[in-house]
Structure formats: C-alpha cells, structure tokens
Amino acid sequence: MTALRRPPPAVLAVAGLGVLVFVIPVVALLADAPWSTLFTQFTAPETVAAGRVSVIVSLAATALAVILGVPMAFALANMDFWGKPIVRTIITVPLVLPPVVTGVALTSAFGRRTLFGELTGIGLTSTMAGAILAAAVVATPFLVLTVEGTLRSTDPGYEQLAATLGAPPLARWWRISLPLARPGILAGAILAWARALGEFGATITFAGNTEGSTQTLPLEIALALENPDTQDRAVAVSILMLIVSLTVLITLRDRWIPRR
Amino acid sequence: MNPGLEANVKAGVAAFSLAAVLTAGTGTTVAVVGPNGSGKTTLLNVLAGVVPLSGGEIVVNGTVWDRPADGIRLTPEQRDLALVPQNALLFPHFTVVDNVAFGLRYRDRGLSRRVQRDQALAALEAAGLDHLADRKPNQLSGGQRQRVAIARAVVTRPSLLLLDEPLSNVDAANRHQLRETIDQLRPPGQIQIVVTHGRLHASTADQVVALDHGRVVATGTAEELGRQRKIGWLRDMLAPTD
Numbered sequence: 265m266t267a268l269r270r271p272p273p274a275v276l277a278v279a280g281l282g283v284l285v286f287v288i289p290v291v292a293l294l295a296d297a298p299w300s301t302l303f304t305q306f307t308a309p310e311t312v313a314a315g316r317v318s319v320i321v322s323l324a325a326t327a328l329a330v331i332l333g334v335p336m337a338f339a340l341a342n343m344d345f346w347g348k349p350i351v352r353t354i355i356t357v358p359l360v361l362p363p364v365v366t367g368v369a370l371t372s373a374f375g376r377r378t379l380f381g382e383l384t385g386i387g388l389t390s391t392m393a394g395a396i397l398a399a400a401v402v403a404t405p406f407l408v409l410t411v412e413g414t415l416r417s418t419d420p421g422y423e424q425l426a427a428t429l430g431a432p433p434l435a436r437w438w439r440i441s442l443p444l445a446r447p448g449i450l451a452g453a454i455l456a457w458a459r460a461l462g463e464f465g466a467t468i469t470f471a472g473n474t475e476g477s478t479q480t481l482p483l484e485i486a487l488a489l490e491n492p493d494t495q496d497r498a499v500a501v502s503i504l505m506l507i508v509s510l511t512v513l514i515t516l517r518d519r520w521i522p523r524r
Numbered sequence: 525m526n527p528g529l530e531a532n533v534k535a536g537v538a539a540f541s542l543a544a545v546l547t548a549g550t551g552t553t554v555a556v557v558g559p560n561g562s563g564k565t566t567l568l569n570v571l572a573g574v575v576p577l578s579g580g581e582i583v584v585n586g587t588v589w590d591r592p593a594d595g596i597r598l599t600p601e602q603r604d605l606a607l608v609p610q611n612a613l614l615f616p617h618f619t620v621v622d623n624v625a626f627g628l629r630y631r632d633r634g635l636s637r638r639v640q641r642d643q644a645l646a647a648l649e650a651a652g653l654d655h656l657a658d659r660k661p662n663q664l665s666g667g668q669r670q671r672v673a674i675a676r677a678v679v680t681r682p683s684l685l686l687l688d689e690p691l692s693n694v695d696a697a698n699r700h701q702l703r704e705t706i707d708q709l710r711p712p713g714q715i716q717i718v719v720t721h722g723r724l725h726a727s728t729a730d731q732v733v734a735l736d737h738g739r740v741v742a743t744g745t746a747e748e749l750g751r752q753r754k755i756g757w758l759r760d761m762l763a764p765t766d
Contacts, residue, residue: 430630
C-alpha cells in the first residue's frame with residue numbers, strides 16, 4: 265500500500281460518513297438496551313424457544329445451501345450449456361427480490377392448496393421444514409456466487425494435471441476440485457448462514473410465525489416490537505443477534521478463511 | 525503394430541493453430557524447441573489429451589489415442605502418460621509425498637496404500653527430496669517444487685513422458701541429479717518428449733524437433749540442426765559453444 269494510492273481527503277471524508285451510517289444505529293441500539301433486565305430478557309421462554317428455532321433453521325438451511333449450492337456453482341463456473349444465463353438469473357433472483365415475494369412464490373409451490381400440499385396432506389406452510397426451505401432459498405444465492413467466484417479464479421491446470429495422472433472425473437472432483445474450492449465454500453457457507461439467521465420476509469409469508477416451530481429470533485423481535493410492554497425484549501434480542509453474528513463472523517474469518 | 529509414437533496433429537486454441545508431425549521410436553527422447561508462442565506447450569497438451577485434436581491422429585504403440593475422423597478420443601486418464609507442467613502445479617492441499625503418490629493410486633490399481641507411499645518416497649529419494657516428504661508445496665522453493673513435479677510424473681512409469689521445460693527452475697547443481705532421476709525411473713521403452721530452451725537437454729535427445737508459429741520447421745539431431753544455416757535462432761541454440 266503506497267502513500268500515492270491513499271484516497272484524497274474528500275473521498276476519505278465521504279468514506280467516514282459512510283462508516284457513521286453503520287455505527288450510529290448500533291450505538292443507538294446499545295444505548296436503548298435494557299441493561300438491568302438484559303439477562304432475564306435473554307432467558308425468557310419466548311426468546312429461548314425462538315433461539316432454538318433460529319439455530320435449527322439457520323444451520324439446516326446452511327446445510328441445504330451447501331449441498332445444493334456447491335454442485336450448482338461448479339456447473340455454472342466450469343461448464344457451458346444452453347440456457348446458462350437464464351439458470352444463473354433464476355438462482356440469484358432471491359438476492360434482489362423482496363423476500364416477501366419469495367415467500368409468496370414458495371406458498372404457491374408448496375402451500376396447503378397446491379399439488380404438493382394435496383399429495384403430502386399439509387404442505388410446508390406453518391412447519392419448520394417450511395421455515396428451513398424459505399431460509400435456504402434466500403441464502404443459497406450467496407453461497408453459489410461466492411463459490412463460483414472462487415472456482416473461476418482457480419487454475420484449471422490442477423484438474424487437467426490430475427487427469428494426466430490417471431484420476432477419473434469423480435476422483436478429480438472429490439480430491440482436487442472440491443478441496444481447492446474449500447475457502448470459497450466456507451466463506452459462502454458463512455454468508456449463507458448469516459443470511460438465513462436474519463431471514464424474515466419469506467419465512468413469515470410462507471412458514472408463518474408459530475412459537476416453537478417457525479418463530480425465529482427476527483420474527484420474535486418484530487412481534488415484540490409491536491407491543492409496548494415487550495419492546496425492551498425486542499431491543500434485548502436484537503443485541504443478542506448482534507453479539508452472535510459478530511462473534512461467529514470474527515472467529516470463523518480468522519480461523520477458516522485464509523488471508524490472501 | 526508399430527511401436528513408438530506417431531502423431532500428426534492439427535489443433536486450434538483460440539487464434540493459434542498447430543499443425544505438426546512428430547514420430548518417436550520406443551525408448552527414445554525427442555526434444556521440442558522453438559521461440560515463445562511457437563506451440564511447444566500446446567503440442568504437449570494435445571498429446572496429453574488436454575487439448576482436443578481437430579484433425580490428424582495420435583497413435584502410441586499401436587493404440588489410437590486420438591483420431592477425430594473416426595470419433596476416437598481417449599481422455600487423459602485413459603492414456604498411458606504423465607506430464608510435468610512448466611509451473612509444477614503441485615496440489616497445494618497435499619503433502620509432497622502425497623503429491624508424488626497421487627498418480628500411483630490410479631495408474632497402478634493393484635498397489636496397497638503402503639506400497640504407493642513407499643514408491644513415492646523412493647522417487648523422492650532419487651530426486652534428493654525425501655527429507656521434505658511431509659512438507660506442503662508452499663514450503664518448498666521453486667526448484668524443489670519442479671523436482672517434486674518430476675518425481676510425481678516419473679514414478680508412474682508411463683509409456684509416454686511429457687516434460688515442459690522441466691529444468692527451467694532448477695539450478696545447475698541439481699540439473700544433473702534430476703536428469704539422472706528421470707533416467708533412473710525410466711522404464712524400458714518409455715518415450716520422452718521434452719520441451720526445452722536449453723542446449724544441454726536438446727543435445728542429449730535422440731531427435732530435435734523445431735517448432736515455429738505452430739509448424740515444424742526443422743527435424744534432426746542436435747548436431748545437425750546446430751550446423752544448418754537456414755534458421756538462425758536454432759543454430760544459435762544448438763551450435764557447439766566450444
């Protein structure tokens with residue numbers, strides 16, 4: 265980093281302003297916190313139940329995102345096929361679509377009054393499986409794009425060389441391509457997990473807001489905020505989510521993502 | 525069946541086109557020389573099956589490896605060969621010994637893991653690197669990586685060994701040892717195709733093929749090509765220095 269590359273003061277001033285936009289809400293949240301009752305808020309039965317749902321839903325959604333997203337990323341990065349731009353657009357559209365629309369679309373596909381709903385008897389609405397699916401759909405694009413980016417920057421020579429040493433396609437993928445993509449998969453999984461943990465719109469639209477099965481922490485916050493008696497809990501749970509997110513992001517970054 | 529390599533290759537990579545004829549008897553070494561961008565590496569990639577032929581054929585010891593006209597094209601893993609790329613390309617997540625053992629697992633399926641490792645260690649020893657067996661590639665110098673890449677290829681004892689400037693990153697002191705390693709692990713009948721910039725490697729080859737702009741411009745022994753008067757760069761490269 266040379267001094268000549270240092271941005272001019274005007275640019276730095278705007279950058280500083282940008283940082284403030286992120287810092288002020290966090291400081292305000294901390295200032296609003298009901299510090300004396302914080303721990304009791306954390307251990308309130310509703311919070312514990314929502315926390316449990318959030319952990320299960322976000323981890324299951326991340327697992328689903330990895331299992332389905334990694335093969336998709338490989339196909340998009342290393343293959344040319346007809347309709348590839350369309351496929352990529354469809355996979356990544358949840359990034360720009362309002363989550364509530366994703367929720368409506370999921371209801372149309374897997375709700376009670378659909379073919380799927382009739383075949384299964386209930387459909388996925390108001391079930392934890394529905395909450396997991398909603399979170400997975402909005403989270404997977406983050407994983408696919410991250411892994412695809414890693415794959416594009418990987419030297420194709422490694423796989424070619426493995427082939428000249430006799431390794432058949434599946435062995436090449438498992439022993440060479442996949443391990444080389446590991447940093448991207450981990451980074452993508454962390455992003456997907458963070459997105460799944462914060463998921464709100466698609467979940468409430470598709471899976472509903474049932475305590476113990478589909479009410480995640482963000483849903484509990486929204487619900488608590490509506491009632492003046494429980495507004496303190498909304499702030500407390502928000503702080504809890506902030507702490508969890510920051511802790512996980514910081515520890516995982518340092519441990520698993522190699523610095524370039 | 526005709527033993528040896530008979531290749532008449534036509535291939536295009538982006539705007540570059542390669543059209544070359546190459547023959548080599550069993551047990552012989554062919555040095556491929558030429559200026560940068562003359563198609564040397566593409567020729568190796570075509571033989572390895574990494575770059576497809578658009579015309580012509582590759583026949584090795586009577587087996588057709590590639591013949592687009594008949595729809596025959598063996599994948600790289602189906603060809604009895606090994607390749608030493610110019611930039612080593614050691615698998616970064618494997619240790620040195622696991623890199624060397626990689627091909628044994630697929631080329632010689634009867635071997636137990638233990639024997640694979642022993643053979644890999646023996647090849648490393650021959651390359652003078654057995655003390656680095658458990659290191660990761662990023663802990664090695666460029667020259668050491670190149671030597672591991674050579675051990676990884678020669679240990680599988682292929683019928684066709686392709687080497688892309690194998691000694692370019694290796695200092696003079698180690699070149700001799702490395703040449704010996706390549707020879708020591710050379711099974712009877714192995715054909716070696718060596719892309720080289722150096723006179724040393726070219727002069728010990730049975731035959732030198734000079735490429736320019738994707739075409740063969742001269743073929744002969746190093747001595748013959750060092751004496752010819754038509755192609756200046758080739759004479760400069762191969763003419764005896766003393």
